[in-house]
Amino acid sequence: MSEKKLKPGTICVQGGWKPKKGESRVLPIIQSTTFKYDTIEQMGDLFDLKAAGYFYTRLQNPTNDSVAAKITELEGGAAGMLTSSGQAASFFAIFNLCSAGDHFVSASTIYGGTYNLFAVTMKKMGIDVTFVDQDADEDEIAKAIQPNTKLLFGETLANPALAVLDIEKFARIAHSNGIPLIIDNTFPTPVNCRPFEWGADIVIHSTTKYMDGHATSVGGCIVDSGNFDWDKYAEKFPGLTTPDDSYHGVVYSSTFGKGAYITKATVQLMRDLGAIQAPQNAFLTNIGLETLDLRVKKHSSNGQAVAEFLSKHDKVEWIVYPGLKDDKYYDLAQKYLPNGSSGVISFGIKGGEEKCKQFINNLEFVAVVTHVADARSSVLHPASTTHRQLNAEQLKEAGVTPELVRLSVGIEDIEDILADIEQALEKI
Numbered sequence: 156m157s158e159k160k161l162k163p164g165t166i167c168v169q170g171g172w173k174p175k176k177g178e179s180r181v182l183p184i185i186q187s188t189t190f191k192y193d194t195i196e197q198m199g200d201l202f203d204l205k206a207a208g209y210f211y212t213r214l215q216n217p218t219n220d221s222v223a224a225k226i227t228e229l230e231g232g233a234a235g236m237l238t239s240s241g242q243a244a245s246f247f248a249i250f251n252l253c254s255a256g257d258h259f260v261s262a263s264t265i266y267g268g269t270y271n272l273f274a275v276t277m278k279k280m281g282i283d284v285t286f287v288d289q290d291a292d293e294d295e296i297a298k299a300i301q302p303n304t305k306l307l308f309g310e311t312l313a314n315p316a317l318a319v320l321d322i323e324k325f326a327r328i329a330h331s332n333g334i335p336l337i338i339d340n341t342f343p344t345p346v347n348c349r350p351f352e353w354g355a356d357i358v359i360h361s362t363t364k365y366m367d368g369h370a371t372s373v374g375g376c377i378v379d380s381g382n383f384d385w386d387k388y389a390e391k392f393p394g395l396t397t398p399d400d401s402y403h404g405v406v407y408s409s410t411f412g413k414g415a416y417i418t419k420a421t422v423q424l425m426r427d428l429g430a431i432q433a434p435q436n437a438f439l440t441n442i443g444l445e446t447l448d449l450r451v452k453k454h455s456s457n458g459q460a461v462a463e464f465l466s467k468h469d470k471v472e473w474i475v476y477p478g479l480k481d482d483k484y485y486d487l488a489q490k491y492l493p494n495g496s497s498g499v500i501s502f503g504i505k506g507g508e509e510k511c512k513q514f515i516n517n518l519e520f521v522a523v524v525t526h527v528a529d530a531r532s533s534v535l536h537p538a539s540t541t542h543r544q545l546n547a548e549q550l551k552e553a554g555v556t557p558e559l560v561r562l563s564v565g566i567e568d569i570e571d572i573l574a575d576i577e578q579a580l581e582k583i
């Protein structure tokens with residue numbers, strides 16, 4: 156059974172926790188900070204990484220590891236780990252390869268929180284970033300790569316710009332410069348896109364979004380494909396290819412092979428920085444994952460139907476959704492997101508901010524929340540909420556126009572969703 160490659164819909168339900176005879180059918184919450192051993196020697200081996208095993212939940216916890224294993228299997232990766240949030244996943248994924256004095260290159264159309272982490276906070280740590288236009292041609296993007304550049308970063312389906320990344324182009328640029336490609340695959344999830352199949356090396360997720368899917372738990376995940384050859388570019392990645400003094404000189408790439416990157420991020424970064432996910436949250440995320448395949452398909456088909464409805468409505472000024480035929484990213488979406496473009500839609504209402512606010516306030520069950528990718532349909536007016544502090548000029552640069560509405564289409568019955576949107580548009 157384990158030899159056969161299972162389909163994503165099956166892995167969502169059956170992946171990760173594989174109970175043996177008499178064990179609980181449902182993934183248990185191992186609500187314990189610590190784990191018991193018989194001798195000092197047994198525990199000493201764990202601290203030297205000579206033996207694998209649990210000893211303290213800040214490093215590893217069995218509930219978390221089962222959920223990480225499920226996501227790793229869904230992505231087709233070699234090893235994975237959970238983090239306390241998507242932000243922690245982005246930070247760990249990069250900090251595992253970059254130290255002060257290093258540099259990386261990122262697409263500019265990424266999630267606002269990630270942009271801030273890269274442009275402000277990591278710069279304060281001495282890690283520099285260059286942002287590039289992800290739609291520029293290969294040579295143009297490659298110009299941003301310097302001798303101290305350690306990785307390339309982008310989002311499969313950017314939040315909130317809904318730009319689709321040409322993953323193969325980014326992989327070519329990364330690999331011809333001897334660096335890995337890290338992809339934030341939060342919006343598509345492995346149900347709609349598996350970036351490793353297109354050449355990405357490492358994938359991160361905010362599991363807070365579709366993976367949890369019920370808005371109960373903030374969480375993140377990092378998955379390594381195991382494909383990047385650290386030893387081939389050993390001088391660029393000394394953290395993986397030279398002895399770690401904090402573990403009696405262990406060399407991750409030679410000792411752990413395809414598990415090197417995740418082992419280092421766990422035993423070094425998680426040990427020292429401690430952004431672990433609570434096992435309770437991992438349990439809830441796993442319940443969400445069980446229905447991920449069903450939900451993402453439903454979010455995507457509902458999203459497509461709402462986008463088509465809005466694109467034809469005479470009160471709608473413009474719409475961005477890569478599943479629409481005349482969208483700028485339609486061709487890339489057909490290639491990378493053949494199963495659907497998620498439930499997130501950005502559009503503008505004719506008549507500017509005032510009409511836009513009226514529309515949002517007229518909605519009945521589609522609720523105003525700061526969140527996306529929840530089972531419940533929700534809506535946000537970025538100009539007066541998430542981007543409220545920006546002035547008119549800054550709003551324009553961020554692509555957040557006053558009439559912009561961001562809709563996250565849920566999994567309710569499509570007729571009811573369309574009726575709610577229609578009545579709210581009728582009244583303005």
Ligand SMILES: *Cc1c(COP(=O)(O)O)cnc(C)c1O
Nearest residue numbers: 240241242266314341361363374
């Ligand atoms: C929400 C989000 C994040 C940040 O995740 P948190 O779990 O909120 O920390 C990162 N990337 C993308 C694409 C997101 O949508």
